[in-house]
Amino acid sequence: MKKFILLFLGLFLWLGLITGTAEAETVQERIDGQNRFEVAVNISKKYWGNGAETVIVTNHLAFADALSASPLAYYKDAPILLTRKDKLTSETLKELNRLNPKEVIIIGGEGSIAPNVVTQIKESKISNLHTISRISGKDRFAVSENIAMKLPPSSSIILANGLIFADALSIAPYASIHNIPILLTRSNDIPSSTLKLIKEKKVAGVTIVGGNASVSKEIEQLLPVKERIGGKDRYEVSANIAEKLFPESRQSFIATGITFADALSGSVIAAKSKGPVLLTRPNHAPDLIHSYLVSRQPEKITIFGGQASVNESVVYKPGKWEIDKKSSSIQGYADKPSYQTGDDVSLYISSEFGYGAEIYRMGYYKGEGAALKKSVGYFSALNQSTKKPNPENLDANWVKTGQFSIPEDWESGMYLIKLVDSRLNASYIPIVINSNTQNEIGIVIATNTYQAYNNWGGKSFYGYNSTNKEPSINLSYHRPYLEGNGAGQFFKYEYNFIRWMEKKGYRLNYYSNVDIAKGKLEVDNPKLLIIPGHDEYWTKETRDSIEELTKQNLNLANLNANVGYWQVRLEKDGANIVSYKAKADQDPYQKLSPANVTTQFRNSPVNRPENQLFGSMYRGIPDKTYPMVITNSSHWIYEGTGLKDGDEITGVIGGEVDRYDGEIAGVELISRSPVNLYGKKSVSDVVWWEKPYGTKVFSVGTFNWNWFLDPYGHTDVAAYNRNIELMTENALEELLK
Structure with missing residues (x-):
């Protein structure tokens, strides 16, 4: 009987994912x-x-x-x-x-x-x-x-x-x-x-x-x-x-x-x-x-009974998407960063205790921040954390613990699979779901950048968080994220913008970097592509796709900074990312295919600076957070704000910044804010660019913009600002014409 019950629960877990509607907390x-x-x-x-x-x-x-x-x-x-x-x-x-x-x-x-x-x-x-x-x-x-x-x-x-x-x-x-x-x-x-x-x-x-x-x-x-x-x-x-x-x-x-x-x-x-x-x-x-x-x-x-009989922390309260107790005792990853509705999702999970899972679509949802799509269990404990990752690409090499099919009626979106064990330890597995619905607006989820900074297993593309200060040149998507309780960098920038967009009622299609590299934009043909996150790592195919579409009918909103900076290659059907970066001279593609060398897009032999796409481009890391200084208040983008030249909005400029140096004709400065970069005076620019082809670009050149639309998770440094909201609304209205 015991075996029957456990088998029943296991079947319930995976079959239960196929159907079901959103459930309340x-x-x-x-x-x-x-x-x-x-x-x-x-x-x-x-x-x-x-x-x-x-x-x-x-x-x-x-x-x-x-x-x-x-x-x-x-x-x-x-x-x-x-x-x-x-x-x-x-x-x-x-x-x-x-x-x-x-x-x-x-x-x-x-x-x-x-x-x-x-x-x-x-x-x-x-x-x-x-x-x-x-x-x-x-x-x-x-x-x-x-x-x-x-x-x-x-x-x-x-x-x-x-x-x-x-x-x-x-x-x-x-x-x-x-x-x-x-x-x-x-x-x-x-x-x-x-x-x-x-x-x-x-x-x-x-x-x-x-x-x-x-x-x-x-x-x-x-x-x-x-x-x-x-x-x-x-x-x-x-x-x-x-x-x-x-x-x-x-x-x-x-x-x-x-x-x-x-x-x-x-x-x-x-x-x-x-x-x-x-x-x-x-x-x-x-x-x-x-x-x-x-x-x-x-x-x-x-x-x-009272707390002595049943402690408050004992009973897990399903339906709450946020994580209270982070632990490395439960982690997981999916076989791909993104899927279509109807696709099968394979999960690889390691847990020291039995656990269940809840699947949330992230958004605004009347301030709740997410909608529970399905809640499932039971998984038996299976601790895979002692396995050594592949030293070549940090692939976790875990065994598959389950699979489910994405219902056809699920909306496109960013989904977090919340794993919660019986000790209330929890973590996320993020997946992007793209649907066949053709919405006017596409949202990019910067999954390549998530992995570039992810040092699970001891290596990332950066020396500062890699063992022996030696970065990897090859990273696998088949490993958990250490940032964001397993969600990668999602909560840094993208989530704030998604909350705001869905609160305003915009209909969105979501794309991972892998989707765009595989040509999904050409299939869906959105009117506007928005980049809300730190989307630093692009493939040649991604750059080709976006660049070509902006010569036709695709408008861009770059609501971050340092976007499209490093060229990378996706291998193994998108499961691996390759980036030689500072070792670009060792990249075998120097001879095989120079256009695919993994270096900065602006550097030789690629020679495709980001400002050719956005008007401005990455210039550095400021020494502190700075106010955004209004310098072109007569521009239509300020309509309704009442802002005047010289006015400041505290805290908007920070993290990393882009600047326009006059290289591209027709680029309009919306705001120019003084900053210090590496001990030298510089500026951070917000720009508008109507390209010769008739398409348009809005680029804010700072990490912090979205926090002033919705400050969730960043209230220590930012607050909702109606003027930033009006500028964003005005820009989006023009980009959607």
């Missing part, structure tokens, strides 16, 4: 108290606010008597309150008076709940109270039999170990919903009276809860067993019960698996809500519990 609540008595009282107050005709009272320590009580409580629509053996607590007594029941049922004999408690209830003078009854027996097994006799006739029973409380509590909501009695047994010896009751009731189907160690095969052979729901421990049993018996549930209840009281008190309301009770350790959720929550994406999670 899970609502989470906690019902707690200073102690277990208060927890029970607070559950009662919340769900029996108008009182109850029946109340069940059970001992807070004698769990054996109480194990079978939930179906009766559900049948009677009665809250379960807890008492000490010989005295009601003040909070319990007060709640009894508030509930004002006609009937109080005591569960357990006088050794469990003393006559003093009955006397205390009588003396409380509950105005509506007519009956105080007791269900007892010579032992816990007899108590369960006597409770069963109070339930409506049933052809089914549930059998659980009477010495291990957790299994009975996990099955209690299901048993309650269907009025199925819970009978108790020893692991290897079922009481004769229990066997007799099963025969007298003509039970046709017995569900055994727990593995063979809890209820032996010998006992199973004595009964008309319909099924067994087991697991390696109480937590796995509760997860398997939830998965098998609550397939449609959109609500889950969480309680500690160490003590019984909270789960007992909450089992009735779990049944009323048609949801399972999941058991957890106080300080971390077991793998299958965590993965159930990730895969099921419940609309609501209710925690029973």
Whole structure:
């Protein structure tokens, strides 16, 4: 059975990705108290606010008597309150008076709940109270039999170990919903009276809860067993019960698996809500519990008990795309940086613990920042981090852990696959999805630059973050990103602009660098291509494509700096990037094909400076952040701003900057801002260029522009600025004409 459940969960993971719509963030609540008595009282107050005709009272320590009580409580629509053996607590007594029941049922004999408690209830003078009854027996097994006799006739029973409380509590909501009695047994010896009751009731189907160690095969052979729901421990049993018996549930209840009281008190309301009770350790959720929550994406999670019972950090709240706890213990990558709708995506994931995954489309979404497209699990732990990457290109060489197909109706966009393990460690796998919808605007995601700076495995294209200060000349896409919790450089620049664009209602098609190198722009033929990120590394094919299209009908918006600076080559169908950079003289293409040498585009033998495409081009790294200085306020791009020459917008110029040096005719300076570059005075330029072919270019020449459209993640250095927004809107309006 265990293997079946795990297989089912695995199939659910991958098949579940094929369908499904966006899901909302899970609502989470906690019902707690200073102690277990208060927890029970607070559950009662919340769900029996108008009182109850029946109340069940059970001992807070004698769990054996109480194990079978939930179906009766559900049948009677009665809250379960807890008492000490010989005295009601003040909070319990007060709640009894508030509930004002006609009937109080005591569960357990006088050794469990003393006559003093009955006397205390009588003396409380509950105005509506007519009956105080007791269900007892010579032992816990007899108590369960006597409770069963109070339930409506049933052809089914549930059998659980009477010495291990957790299994009975996990099955209690299901048993309650269907009025199925819970009978108790020893692991290897079922009481004769229990066997007799099963025969007298003509039970046709017995569900055994727990593995063979809890209820032996010998006992199973004595009964008309319909099924067994087991697991390696109480937590796995509760997860398997939830998965098998609550397939449609959109609500889950969480309680500690160490003590019984909270789960007992909450089992009735779990049944009323048609949801399972999941058991957890106080300080971390077991793998299958965590993965159930990730895969099921419940609309609501209710925690029973205080922080000592279930710590706030234990239960993962699905639907939140942001990462709270970064860790290298879970990482992954996809087989490609980008896909078409309908494509298969292969994933390569390493995790020290079991985990689930959530897939988000990034955007604005009323300020939420992303839409959950699908939430899935379960993956078993598979730690691949000890494998040595390929020394030639840093390929991780991990085995494939899964595959899914992208639904045809998913929008083009930047998607983050969020991996979350049972210790709440998390990371992203980014993928670009391009659709066949032909939108006017294309957005470039600078995936080549992500990899150029990525030093996973010890190497990047830069000495400063490579082992022995020696950069690689060959990097693989088949490795996780270390930046951005696995998202690469996405959150640095592109995400801010995407949030703003989608907030404004623009319809976009998204392209990775690999898409453009493979000719996707020629197929889609957008009116405007926007480069919001630090898109520093281009192939010859990318430059050829964009340059040729701008001679026809493609306009450009370069909302960053240092774009198209290094020429690289893509190999292995786009899975590898080659860049000799400072070692360009060693590039074998010096002789084979000089036009493809991996050097700066402006350098020989390539000789294609970036300003031929953008009007301005990269000049350096300023020593600090500078204000943008308005120098051409009469230009139409400032319409609506009220800005005047000499006005400044603090913080806009920084990171790296572009400058126009007059080499290209027809380029208009929008803004010229003084900066210091390497100890010398210089400027950073915002330019507009109407090319001789009739196409147009807007280039801002700074890293920081997009942060002033939407400052998410950069509020320490930037804030929304209406004038930057107006300038961007004016430019886009002209570029889309």
